[in-house]
Amino acid sequence: MPNFGRGVLVALLLLIGAGRACAQEVFAIDQRFGEIDFRVSHLGLFDTTGHFARFHGDLTIDATAPEKSGIAVEIDAGSVEMPWANEVDLLRSPPYFDVVAHPAARFASTRIAADGPNRFLVAGSLDLRGVTQPMMLHAVLTGRHHDAQGDVADFIVTGAIRRSAFGMTTDQSFISDRVELIIHARVILTAAAHAQ
Amino acid sequence: MPNRVAAVWSRAQRRLHWWVAALILLGFAIAWPMVALPLTELLLKFLLYQAHKTIGLLVLALMLWRLLLRARRGRPPPLPGLPGWQLRAAAAGHAALYGLALAVPVLGYFVAATAPAQVPTLFLLVVNVPHIVGPDPAAFAALRLVHRAAAILLVVLAAGHAAMALRHHLHGRGELRAMWRG
Known part of the structure; x- marks a missing residue:
């Protein structure tokens, strides 16, 4: 399971209010306010962006056993969305996300390290199309506020993968191998409904 | 359009005539495989679309140039000895060709x-021509039909125009030769 660097744990405990995080707590990532976007380049001439409409995830913080803390996200691969319906069909097909054989993509962190104030490096692994590869994400805490869900924290998480590493090798002449990820995540810090 | 009468078509006018004709035919020929290609042939599909768009922009620019030259230099007088209805049909056909x-x-x-x-x-695959309106599926569906219908009509009229030119040529008139060589 994932583990935090000690500094990160302190930062995250401060984030949620140290008094409450005396045992393992699980905080939901609220997909209603989140977005997982991906972007590819075409011949270096222009970019195309798509996103996943459905995903869910948890941020687990365990004050007593930091190594049990981490982030796990599951993405519904079939919820891929593009501006044009034909593009969606293409991306769901076997050469791309192959959503019938692999309906879900999963990310699980293995280590989270501080990378400056409100910045975190999240190392983990991505399981996509049945292939698991290591992946590094950069998370920035962009804001905290109190709203109808309670206390929430907004993050922008970025990273990049090479799609060929996951066996998605089709049409490399036109679609870049490098896929950038831009994730807007909102973590609900009010743990009442989510604590274990 | 002012119908200033010139002795002959100028060299620039003649060249522009043939360049536009060739580009229209090329753009029309590209259009069908470009649309029919599946998304699995993305690179080729993309290149054909960009070639088609480049040709269209060239045709537009060259047509504006032609209009300018025609306004400045005028055109030769219509063929002598043709009945009035043929002259009127030719004028309407030419106006439709310019318009389309x-x-x-x-x-x-x-x-x-x-x-x-x-x-x-x-x-030309490098100059990004900004789109002044955004995606609109309903407008897209309608415009696509009108664009295609107008393009088919343009090519049919151009074929009729060529057939008339050929007919005059076979009847010993010099217009086709004059349009080609001056």
Whole structure:
């Protein structure tokens, strides 16, 4: 399971209010306010962006056993969305996300390290199309506020993968191998409904 | 359009006539495989679309140039000895050819701009021509039909125009030769 660097744990405990995080707590990532976007380049001439409409995830913080803390996200691969319906069909097909054989993509962190104030490096692994590869994400805490869900924290998480590493090798002449990820995540810090 | 009468078509006018004719035929020929190609042939499909868009923009620019030259230099007098109805039909046909050669590229630009798949219009594959309107599926569907119908009409009229030119040529008139060689 994932583990935090000690500094990160302190930062995250401060984030949620140290008094409450005396045992393992699980905080939901609220997909209603989140977005997982991906972007590819075409011949270096222009970019195309798509996103996943459905995903869910948890941020687990365990004050007593930091190594049990981490982030796990599951993405519904079939919820891929593009501006044009034909593009969606293409991306769901076997050469791309192959959503019938692999309906879900999963990310699980293995280590989270501080990378400056409100910045975190999240190392983990991505399981996509049945292939698991290591992946590094950069998370920035962009804001905290109190709203109808309670206390929430907004993050922008970025990273990049090479799609060929996951066996998605089709049409490399036109679609870049490098896929950038831009994730807007909102973590609900009010743990009442989510604590274990 | 002012019908200033010149002795002959100028060299620039003649060259522009043939360049536009060739580009229209090329753009028309590219259009069908470009649309029919599946998305699994993305690179080729993209290149054909960009070639088609580049040709359309060239046709538009060259047509505007032709209009300018025609306004400045005028045109030769109509063929002598033709009955009035043929002269009127020719004038209407030429006006329709000018109108369609201008309208089809403009319609094509708006088809590209309103398309749900947001692919930029890259003139000669490098110059990004901004889209002044955004994606609009309903407008796209309508514009696509009109663009295609107008393009088919343009090519049919151009074929009729060529057939008339050929007919005059076979009857010993010199217009086709004059348009080609001056």
